[in-house]
Amino acid sequence: MNTIRPKNKEEILTEVKKEVEQCTLCALATTRTHTVFGEGNPDAVIMFIGEAPGEEEDRTGKPFVGKAGQLLTRILQSVHISREEVYIANMLKCRPPNNRTPKEEEMEACFPYLEAQIALVNPSIIVTLGSVSTSFLLQTKESISKLRGRWFEWRGGKKIFPMFHPSFLLRYESRAVGSPRYLTWMDIQEVKRVYDLLRETT
Ligand code: SF4
Numbered sequence: 001m002n003t004i005r006p007k008n009k010e011e012i013l014t015e016v017k018k019e020v021e022q023c024t025l026c027a028l029a030t031t032r033t034h035t036v037f038g039e040g041n042p043d044a045v046i047m048f049i050g051e052a053p054g055e056e057e058d059r060t061g062k063p064f065v066g067k068a069g070q071l072l073t074r075i076l077q078s079v080h081i082s083r084e085e086v087y088i089a090n091m092l093k094c095r096p097p098n099n100r101t102p103k104e105e106e107m108e109a110c111f112p113y114l115e116a117q118i119a120l121v122n123p124s125i126i127v128t129l130g131s132v133s134t135s136f137l138l139q140t141k142e143s144i145s146k147l148r149g150r151w152f153e154w155r156g157g158k159k160i161f162p163m164f165h166p167s168f169l170l171r172y173e174s175r176a177v178g179s180p181r182y183l184t185w186m187d188i189q190e191v192k193r194v195y196d197l198l199r200e201t202t
Pocket residue numbers: 020023024025026027028029035092093094106109110
């Protein structure tokens with residue numbers, strides 16, 4: 001007798017990705033080159049959630065591969081976290097024209113895909129990068145400057161930790177105390193501290 005094997009999470013993530021590739025739920029479907037689903041460790045303890053694909057991401061179909069993505073990689077490397085061990089996604093899977101800010105209706109339309117990714121990967125820590133994903137997930141209008149560097153409980157059991165978006169950091173060279181780059185250096189060390197604690201206790 002043939003038994004039916006339940007699908008594993010990687011298979012389900014691949015199915016959701018295929019669904020995204022066909023998605024026409026919002027107008028961005030008409031202007032995108034590629035959808036950008038997200039990528040990384042399906043068992044990641046940390047998930048990073050940015051805003052939306054940029055030009056390079058739209059061209060390649062991969063998240064955080066442009067200048068901001070390269071900076072994110074360096075931020076992770078500074079605390080010995082590799083991109084392969086985390087999961088990286090965006091609020092939107094398609095690029096808004098000229099990188100404009102995502103509209104509320106676009107985020108509402110796209111959120112079920114991100115929700116599916118969060119449910120499947122099931123990270124303990126969600127780092128929201130920038131004001132768009134932070135405001136949407138925490139349902140707040142508070143500025144990212146006030147929210148970054150703080151832990152928030154989310155949906156009973158997950159921790160959200162907002163940080164500046166790497167594209168914002170690209171505008172500032174200074175690493176002086178209190179600068180966005182300095183604050184991000186403090187923030188990623190805090191993420192690493194809690195990440196290590198979680199891994200020790202699980
Ligand atoms: S942004 Fe999201 S909801 Fe809009 S078309 Fe792309 S995948 Fe679909």
